[in-house]
Every structure is written in C-alpha cells, then in structure tokens.
Amino acid sequence: MGFIDTTRMLVLLAFRNLFSHRVKTAIVGMIMLFGTLLVVMGTALVDSIERAMEQSITASLAGHLQVYSAKGKDQLALFGGGFMGADDIGRIDDFSKVQDALSKVANVEAVVPMGLEGATVTAPGELEGALERLRVAVRANDKAPLATLQAQIKELLQQMKEERKVSLTITTDTKDLNEQIAKLDEGLSDALWARFEEDPLAVLEFLDTQVAPLAEEGRLMYFRYLGTDVDLFVQHFDRFEVVKGERIPPHTRGFMFSERFYERVVKHRIARYMDRVNESLHEEDLTIADDAGLQSLIRRSARQHRYITYQLDAKESAQLTDELKALLPEVQGGLPELLAEFLTVTDENFDARYAWFYAHVAPMLEMYAIDVGDTMTVRSYTKSGFLKALNIKLFGVYRFKGLESSDLASGTNLMDMLTFRELYGLMTDAKKAELSAIKDEVGLKDVAAEDAEAAFFGEGAGEVVARVDAEGFDEFADVKLARTETVAVDRTFTQSEVDHGMALNAAVVLKDRTRIKASMIEVEQALKDAGLDMKVVDWRTASGLVGQFVLLIRAVLYIAIFIIFVVALVIINNSMVMATMERTTEIGTMRAIGAQRRLVLNMFMLETMMLGVLAGAVGAGLGAGLTTWLGAVGLPAPNRQLIFLFGGPRLFPEVGASNLVAGLVVIIVVSLISTLYPAFIATRISPVAAMRTEE
Amino acid sequence: MRAMPAIVQLQGVHKDYPLGNLVVRALRGVDLTFDKGEFTTVAGPSGSGKTTLLNLVGCVDTATRGTVTVDGASTSALKESKLTELRLRKLGFIFQSFNLIGVLNLFQNVEFPLLLQGGLTKGERESRVRDIVDKVGLTEQMKQRPNELSGGQRQRVAIARALVTRPSIVLADEPTANLDSGTGNAIIDLMKHLNETEHTTFIFSTHDSRVMSRASRIVQLVDGKVVDDGHGHRTGAAAVAPLAEA
Ligand SMILES: Nc1ncnc2c1ncn2[C@@H]1O[C@H](COP(=O)(O)OP(=O)(O)O)[C@@H](O)[C@H]1O
Ligand SMILES: [Mg+2]
Numbered sequence: 001m002g003f004i005d006t007t008r009m010l011v012l013l014a015f016r017n018l019f020s021h022r023v024k025t026a027i028v029g030m031i032m033l034f035g036t037l038l039v040v041m042g043t044a045l046v047d048s049i050e051r052a053m054e055q056s057i058t059a060s061l062a063g064h065l066q067v068y069s070a071k072g073k074d075q076l077a078l079f080g081g082g083f084m085g086a087d088d089i090g091r092i093d094d095f096s097k098v099q100d101a102l103s104k105v106a107n108v109e110a111v112v113p114m115g116l117e118g119a120t121v122t123a124p125g126e127l128e129g130a131l132e133r134l135r136v137a138v139r140a141n142d143k144a145p146l147a148t149l150q151a152q153i154k155e156l157l158q159q160m161k162e163e164r165k166v167s168l169t170i171t172t173d174t175k176d177l178n179e180q181i182a183k184l185d186e187g188l189s190d191a192l193w194a195r196f197e198e199d200p201l202a203v204l205e206f207l208d209t210q211v212a213p214l215a216e217e218g219r220l221m222y223f224r225y226l227g228t229d230v231d232l233f234v235q236h237f238d239r240f241e242v243v244k245g246e247r248i249p250p251h252t253r254g255f256m257f258s259e260r261f262y263e264r265v266v267k268h269r270i271a272r273y274m275d276r277v278n279e280s281l282h283e284e285d286l287t288i289a290d291d292a293g294l295q296s297l298i299r300r301s302a303r304q305h306r307y308i309t310y311q312l313d314a315k316e317s318a319q320l321t322d323e324l325k326a327l328l329p330e331v332q333g334g335l336p337e338l339l340a341e342f343l344t345v346t347d348e349n350f351d352a353r354y355a356w357f358y359a360h361v362a363p364m365l366e367m368y369a370i371d372v373g374d375t376m377t378v379r380s381y382t383k384s385g386f387l388k389a390l391n392i393k394l395f396g397v398y399r400f401k402g403l404e405s406s407d408l409a410s411g412t413n414l415m416d417m418l419t420f421r422e423l424y425g426l427m428t429d430a431k432k433a434e435l436s437a438i439k440d441e442v443g444l445k446d447v448a449a450e451d452a453e454a455a456f457f458g459e460g461a462g463e464v465v466a467r468v469d470a471e472g473f474d475e476f477a478d479v480k481l482a483r484t485e486t487v488a489v490d491r492t493f494t495q496s497e498v499d500h501g502m503a504l505n506a507a508v509v510l511k512d513r514t515r516i517k518a519s520m521i522e523v524e525q526a527l528k529d530a531g532l533d534m535k536v537v538d539w540r541t542a543s544g545l546v547g548q549f550v551l552l553i554r555a556v557l558y559i560a561i562f563i564i565f566v567v568a569l570v571i572i573n574n575s576m577v578m579a580t581m582e583r584t585t586e587i588g589t590m591r592a593i594g595a596q597r598r599l600v601l602n603m604f605m606l607e608t609m610m611l612g613v614l615a616g617a618v619g620a621g622l623g624a625g626l627t628t629w630l631g632a633v634g635l636p637a638p639n640r641q642l643i644f645l646f647g648g649p650r651l652f653p654e655v656g657a658s659n660l661v662a663g664l665v666v667i668i669v670v671s672l673i674s675t676l677y678p679a680f681i682a683t684r685i686s687p688v689a690a691m692r693t694e695e
Numbered sequence: 696m697r698a699m700p701a702i703v704q705l706q707g708v709h710k711d712y713p714l715g716n717l718v719v720r721a722l723r724g725v726d727l728t729f730d731k732g733e734f735t736t737v738a739g740p741s742g743s744g745k746t747t748l749l750n751l752v753g754c755v756d757t758a759t760r761g762t763v764t765v766d767g768a769s770t771s772a773l774k775e776s777k778l779t780e781l782r783l784r785k786l787g788f789i790f791q792s793f794n795l796i797g798v799l800n801l802f803q804n805v806e807f808p809l810l811l812q813g814g815l816t817k818g819e820r821e822s823r824v825r826d827i828v829d830k831v832g833l834t835e836q837m838k839q840r841p842n843e844l845s846g847g848q849r850q851r852v853a854i855a856r857a858l859v860t861r862p863s864i865v866l867a868d869e870p871t872a873n874l875d876s877g878t879g880n881a882i883i884d885l886m887k888h889l890n891e892t893e894h895t896t897f898i899f900s901t902h903d904s905r906v907m908s909r910a911s912r913i914v915q916l917v918d919g920k921v922v923d924d925g926h927g928h929r930t931g932a933a934a935v936a937p938l939a940e941a
Contacts, residue, residue, distance in 0.1 A: 005817065006810050020797070589794040593782065593787075595811055597776075691746055
C-alpha cells in the first residue's frame with residue numbers, strides 16, 4: 001500500500017519534472033523516439049528483406065536445403081561461385097541413392113538433382129550466320145528467302161572488299177590483300193550466283209571454304225548453366241516462368257536461356273546498346289551530358305551501324321532510308337550517315353529514338369544471334385580435359401518471376417541433366433576403354449593438339465571440330481585433346497536415366513519451410529543411415545556470399561543503431577547530470593526529511609524510464625505505421641542488386657511483434673543505462689545541501 | 696537535574712571542516728542538552744556555528760569529536776540509512792529558503808513525508824494533512840504550487856510539512872532570514888503556538904535579536920562555543936500573538 005502510494009507520488013513527481021523541463025524532455029524524447037523508430041523500422045525492414053531474399057533464393061535455385069558430397073574441396077556457392085563454376089564441390093555419383101534416402105524424410109517435398117557449370121557458345125559471325133541461313137533454305141528447298149539472303153551476303157562481301165581497299169592504301173604488302181579481293185570479287189560475281197541456281201551446294205562450299213574464313217569470327221559467349229531434372233525443377237521452383245518459346249519438354253534434351261542473359265548477351269548488338277543507354281538513363285539516373293562512359297559508348301555504337309545494314313535487303317534498306325530521311329531531314333548522305341546520326345542519341349531525343357528503334361528498325365533485324373528453335377553448339381572443357389562440343393536445341397527463354405531484372409537470380413541458363421553430364425564429361429566405361437585404346441595406338445603423350453583431333457575424328461565427316469581460342473583458359477593450356485560430338489538434338493531419355501546418374505548437388509524442397517532447422521537434422525540422419533557421406537546446408541549457406549549479405553545489412557543496421565544509441569546515451573546522460581545539479585537543493589531536502597538514497601535513485605530512473613516508454617511507444621507506433629504503409633505501397637528496389645534482396649522489384653515490409661518488442665526493450669535499456677550515472681550522483685547528494693543557502 | 700527528560704544531548708562536540716590545507720573549526724567543544732517541549736533559539740553572528748550545530752542535531756552530519764545523542768541514539772554510531780530513518784521518524788526540518796518541492800502543490804508537499812514514512816491509508820494521510828494545513832492557516836491554498844504562494848505562506852507550508860509526521864524535534868535554521876520582520880515574527884509565533892499546543896520541541900537559529908527575544912531559551916554561540924545559555928524573559932503561550940497573515 002505504502003509502496004504503491006510512494007510509487008504514485010514518484011510517478012507524479014516524474015511527470016511534473018518532465019513537464020517542467022519541457023525543452024530537455026522534448027530533446028531527449030525526440031532522440032528516444034527516433035531511436036525506437038529506427039529499431040522498429042530497421043529490424044522490420046531487415047527481417048522483411050531476409051524473408052524476401054529467402055523467397056528469392058529458395059524459389060529460384062536453392063530450394064530450402066542443398067545436399068552435396070562431403071568430399072568436395074570447396075563450399076557450395078550457388079550465386080557466388082567461380083565464374084565458370086570452377087569450384088570443386090565433389091559430386092554425387094548416383095543421384096537416385098540420395099533421392100531414395102531423402103524420400104523417407106516426412107517434410108521433404110522434392111529432391112532435385114543439379115549441377116552448375118560454365119561453357120561457351122559461339123554466336124555465328126555475320127557472314128557465317130547468313131551462309132547458315134542460306135544453307136538451311138537450300139536444304140529445305142525453300143526458295144522464298146533466297147533473294148534476300150543473296151543480297152545480304154553480297155552486301156557483306158562488298159563491305160569486306162571495301163575494307164580491304166582501304167587497307168590497300170595504307171600498306172605496302174598488297175599481295176595477300178589483292179588475293180583476298182580477288183576471292184571476294186568472285187563471290188560477288190554474277191557468274192557465281194548464276195551457278196548457284198544449278199548447283200547451290202558447290203557454291204556454298206566455295207563460300208564456306210574460300211570466302212567465309214576471310215570474315216570476322218563469331219562472338220564467343222560465356223554462360224553459366226544449371227543442369228537439372230527440368231520436370232522436377234519446373235514443378236517445384238514456382239518462380240520459374242517461360243518468357244519465349246516453350247520449356248524443355250519432358251524427358252528431352254535441350255536448353256533454355258535465362259531472359260536476362262538472352263537480353264544482355266545474345267541480343268542484337270545495337271539493340272543491346274540501346275537497352276543499355278535506356279537503363280543508364282532511367283534506372284541509374286545518369287545523363288549522357290554528364291557521363292563520359294555513356295558518351296563513349298554512344299560514339300562507338302554510332303559507328304557500328306553496319307550491324308544493322310548488313311541484315312537488310314535492298315527493299316528494307318530503301319524503306320529505312322526513307323523513314324530516317326523523314327525523321328532526320330537535315331542529314332546529308334545515305335543510310336550509313338542516317339543511322340550514324342540516328343544512333344548518336346542525346347538526353348533530349350533518346351526516349352523518342354529508343355521507341356522509334358523498336359518500332360521501325362528492330363522488326364527488320366534478326367534480334368537474337370541464337371533464336372528459339374535454333375540448335376547451338378555449346379563447348380566446354382570436361383573434367384577429363386577434353387574440349388567438348390555438343391549441339392543442343394534452344395527451346396525457349398525463361399525467368400524467375402519478380403526477379404527478372406536481378407542479375408544474380410536470372411543469370412543462370414537451364415539445361416537437361418543428361419546433356420549436363422555429357423558436357424561435364426564423366427566418361428562411361430565404354431568410352432574410357434575407347435580412349436585408352438586410341439592413346440595406345442597413337443602414343444598420345446607427344447601428339448600435338450591438332451594431330452590428336454585428327455587422330456580421333458579424322459574420319460567424322462560433317463562434325464564440327466571445336467576451334468576455341470585458348471585465351472582465358474590458361475589452366476587448360478596444356479590440353480592435348482579436343483573432342484567434338486554431335487548429339488541428336490531431339491533425343492529423349494527416360495526418368496530412370498535422369499535419376500540413376502551423376503549430379504553435383506541436390507536441392508531439397510520442403511513442405512513446411514518453417515521447419516528448416518529440424519528438417520536439416522532429419523535429412524542429415526537419413527543420408528547417414530543410407531551410408532552416404534554428404535554435406536547438408538541451408539539455403540543461406542548454399543547461396544554463397546549473397547546469403548551472407550543480409551547478415552551484413554543486419555550488422556550495418558545494428559552498428560547504426562548502436563552509434564545512435566551511444567549518442568543518445570551521452571546526450572541523455574549529460575542532460576540528466578545537469579538536471580541533477582539543478583536539483584541539488586530539492587534532492588538534499590528530500591534526503592533531509594527522510595528520503596533514502598534508493599528513493600532518489602528510483603526517482604531518477606523512473607523519470608527517464610517513463611520518458612523512454614512514452615517516447616518509445618510513440619516511436620514504435622510511428623515505426624509500425626510507417627512500415628505498414630511501406631508494406632502497402634511497396635518500397636521500390638533502388639537498383640538491380642536489391643531486386644534480388646527485395647525478392648522482386650518492390651519490397652513489402654511487414655512489422656512483427658518482435659520488432660516492436662526489440663524497439664521498446666532497447667529504448668528502456670538505453671534509458672536505464674544512461675540514467676545510471678546521474679542517478680548515482682544524485683544519491684550522493686548530502687542532505688546538508690538543503691541547508692545551504694545560495695546567497 | 697531537570698524536570699523534563701532530555702531529548703538531545705551534545706557532549707564535548709567539535710566539528711572541523713577541511714578547507715584546502717586549512718581546517719575550519721566550526722564547533723569547539725559544545726555541551727548542550729535540549730529537553731522535550733523546549734522552544735529554544737540558537738543565536739549568534741554569521742559564521743558562529745549555528746547551522747553546523749543544527750546539522751549535527753538534525754542528523755544530516757556527524758561530529759568530528761564528542762557525542763551527539765538524539766532521542767537516545769548516538770548519531771556517530773549510526774550508518775547513513777539509519778540516520779535517514781531517524782530523520783524521517785523523529786525530526787522535522789524548516790529551512791531558511793523554505794525548500795518546498797516546486798513541482799508539487801501544497802497538499803502534496805505536506806503529504807510527502809507521510810508517504811516516505813508509509814503505513815497510513817490515503818484517508819488517514821489526508822486528514823493528517825488537512826489538520827496541520829488548517830493549523831498553519833492555508834486550507835484555502837491547498838491546491839496551489841509553491842510559486843503561487845508568498846514567502847510567509849511558503850514557510851508555513853514548510854512548517855506544516857515538518858510537523859505532519861508528529862516529530863519529537865523540529866529544527867529550523869534561520870527560518871525568518873528570507874522574510875520581512877512582520878512575517879518573520881508571525882512565523883515564530885506560529886512555531887511557538889505549535890510548540891505549546893502540540894508539545895513539539897523546537898530548536899531554531901537566528902541572528903536577529905528581535906526574533907531571538909521570542910524564544911524561551913537562548914543559546915548564544917560565538918566562534919563555535921556556547922557563550923551564554925539563558926532562558927528568555929517571556930515564557931508561555933500567553934505571549935504568542937494571534938496568527939497573522941504572513
Ligand atoms: N562545508 C563547510 N566547509 C568548510 N567550512 C565550513 C563549511 N560549513 C561551514 N563552514 C564554516 O564553519 C563556520 C561555521 O559556519 P556555520 O555553521 O554555517 O555558521 P552560521 O550558520 O552561524 O553562519 C564558518 O566559518 C563557515 O565558514
Ligand atoms: Mg547558518
């Protein structure tokens with residue numbers, strides 16, 4: 001009873017004191033309010049990012065758990081591994097054993113075999129591409145595109161001839177150039193094309209062997225791919241969505257580009273350049289006027305109008321020339337000058353030109369070096385040191401919903417498991433035997449690479465021989481073997497073939513995602529029971545550095561909170577010390593008339609605590625309100641990297657009870673700590689102080 | 696020796712204050728006895744040791760040498776919390792600058808020591824407060840804050856606060872120093888009246904000879920020594936003037 005009354009009196013005293021020192025109370029209260037707001041909003045945001053990122057990671061590549069061999073030397077890092085997937089994470093020799101073992105764990109929904117590797121694909125050069133199209137048309141006996149293709153090829157040859165004529169004027173060694181010009185003239189001659197009518201294959205042969213080598217080489221593209229059981233993958237990674245073409249059909253060999261890679265790498269050079277400028281202006285908020293990098297990009301690209309003109313036939317050229325003349329009446333000259341001017345964009349005209357490009361120019365171009373439905377030749381170094389080339393059909397382009405513009409989640413292309421294994425290059429027993437036989441036969445050790453190719457495949461007519469520049473592959477510089485194999489692109493396989501084979505890692509998708517920790521233990525046990533020596537990691541660990549990123553954000557937030565509260569602590573402490581000095585007589589009086597030291601201590605603690613609780617409650621309320629508001633409108637991701645962390649283009653943060661509790665606990669603790677010292681000083685005030693008169 | 700039992704006793708009391716390298720000898724061997732119900736003034740010029748003496752009696756400070764016994768307890772033997780308890784239970788204080796708690800109103804100021812003491816119901820506290828406030832004549836101002844009261848009113852609130860716990864001894868260090876003489880006299884008269892009606896022992900200090908003359912016993916201090924300890928000319932309640940508005 002007495003205690004309650006005393007407390008009530010102290011509360012009243014505290015209120016009155018807070019009120020009578022309004023300015024001090026307001027300043028300290030504001031600091032406390034914003035501190036709590038920061039804690040509530042900050043932790044709510046980080047928690048939300050963590051949830052969103054968990055979504056991004058689990059629904060795109062990782063699943064909830066990842067299982068891989070304990071024998072691997074490196075840690076699995078789905079998003080942060082070596083560029084060419086060079087990390088050694090060991091391998092699962094027979095995936096079905098893992099699958100069988102894990103099917104016994106109740107919370108496991110699916111086990112998806114995986115393998116991440118890197119390879120190259122060469123986009124055909126301009127002439128090469130045109131010749132390929134011509135060959136396809138000839139084979140298909142399709143007369144329609146012949147005229148256009150002929151015109152394109154002639155245009156290219158003409159350009160090549162012009163280039164060489166220019167070279168003639170600046171070099172003394174004219175013999176080679178003159179020979180080349182002679183070949184190009186032959187390619188341009190009416191006689192040749194007249195012969196084409198009767199014997200197209202002979203003409204193609206001439207162009208392929210005599211003229212094509214004079215042209216620029218094709219573009220080498222590096223890409224990362226995920227080999228997986230595509231059926232399972234599509235079923236259980238629900239962010240997967242087809243953008244173009246179709247998904248790789250069940251039990252079929254094939255390939256899919258990720259939208260991001262397709263747009264950024266495979267797309268037509270000039271279109272990519274336009275996209276890049278567009279992104280710089282609208283996403284990165286750069287201006288051409290101020291950005292030297294953009295200016296140089298624009299200068300370079302404006303000179304590359306050839307990438308447009310060579311794809312146009314006469315009719316298209318004329319049409320585009322007319323349209324550009326209407327658009328740019330001041331420009332003198334033909335299509336090249338018009339395009340050069342058109343591509344020299346400025347901040348003012350870019351948006352209009354960008355739209356114009358896609359409306360008028362793009363439809364005339366082949367927009368992608370490799371189109372859906374095409375067969376492409378993928379090259380990769382196998383684990384046994386071969387340079388392997390495989391033909392795969394591109395079925396379509398896919399993306400992960402909401403993560404389409406994130407480079408991290410959407411850079412990985414997709415491949416069926418069997419093709420993956422072949423590129424990975426594990427040799428079957430039969431192949432091993434074959435190889436050693438050949439080795440014995442040719443005494444391989446001292447055979448040069450070309451000889452080895454010949455030794456292996458000299459007899460294989462019609463097969464493409466890999467001739468990939470060894471640059472960038474130093475670790476394989478001593479590779480003595482190269483091997484190319486053509487695979488019937490529409491070959492199918494059985495589920496058993498997928499299951500009973502190698503994988504590098506396996507994604508485990510859980511039914512109840514809240515039970516990750518417990519399920520991890522169950523999965524580990526199940527693998528152990530099955531006698532498998534495996535590592536099990538959760539999505540965060542499996543994702544590599546990215547997964548740790550939230551921890552980094554959290555650390556930064558905690559440090560920021562810590563700093564703010566240290567500042568708050570100092571300010572509160574100082575103002576309370578000052579208040580103590582001011583109130584010396586009052587405290588002395590209380591002590592003189594019988595108040596114990598403890599009461600003085602309580603009085604001070606109570607005062608800051610009440611302010612802390614009050615300001616904290618308002619701050620937490622504001623924080624919760626703001627977060628909820630952000631959750632309703634969505635917080636836009638300021639850049640592409642954050643899209644991944646935000647789980648999409650916008651983060652929809654939610655505030656939880658834990659955030660509010662954290663905010664209040666922190667502010668109360670800080671209030672108490674900051675008052676400890678001044679309150680202690682107050683207890684040391686002697687009752688004698690009450691007797692002193694300030695005269 | 697005396698008719699009434701002693702409530703405060705000082706024997707050979709010395710009090711030294713360190714002041715840099717020097718020592719200020721504020722009290723130099725004081726022997727005094729205060730009886731229950733006495734109305735005593737400690738008089739003397741400024742710096743003579745009045746406040747020091749009252750601090751020792753009031754248990755807010757302890758003697759350097761000698762013994763101070765308050766209500767049977769030797770203060771030098773008590774630890775800080777016990778001294779505080781003693782102040783709370785047995786003593787009342789009236790200060791020169793009134794020392795009311797600015798953020799509390801009159802009622803709350805007077806109630807404060809009762810809350811510290813504990814043990815009374817809200818109702819009991821309220822009647823005790825009303826009773827004493829009535830006696831100091833401030834019933835009308837019950838809800839007012841100290842800054843809304845005049846100096847004399849404030850000191851009367853302080854008197855009420857000192858007496859509300861029914862202490863054995865009330866100590867007042869120059870209670871009239873901050874008041875004009877008329878008001879000061881009225882305060883002394885009020886104290887005297889309460890001394891007679893409540894039988895509370897009062898010890899107050901002053902350096903004002905007119906105030907001095909109203910006490911029944913005058914202890915004269917000079918340079919930390921008692922030079923005179925005599926009983927005044929006027930004694931008894933008859934001399935007390937009616938309660939004047941201060
Ligand atoms: N805390 C202290 N420190 C040093 N000297 C003090 C202190 N308190 C009082 N004194 C000195 O002790 C002497 C007595 O002072 P005090 O008791 O206040 O006298 P009075 O109340 O009669 O004016 C004075 O000389 C005073 O300066
Ligand atoms: Mg004094």
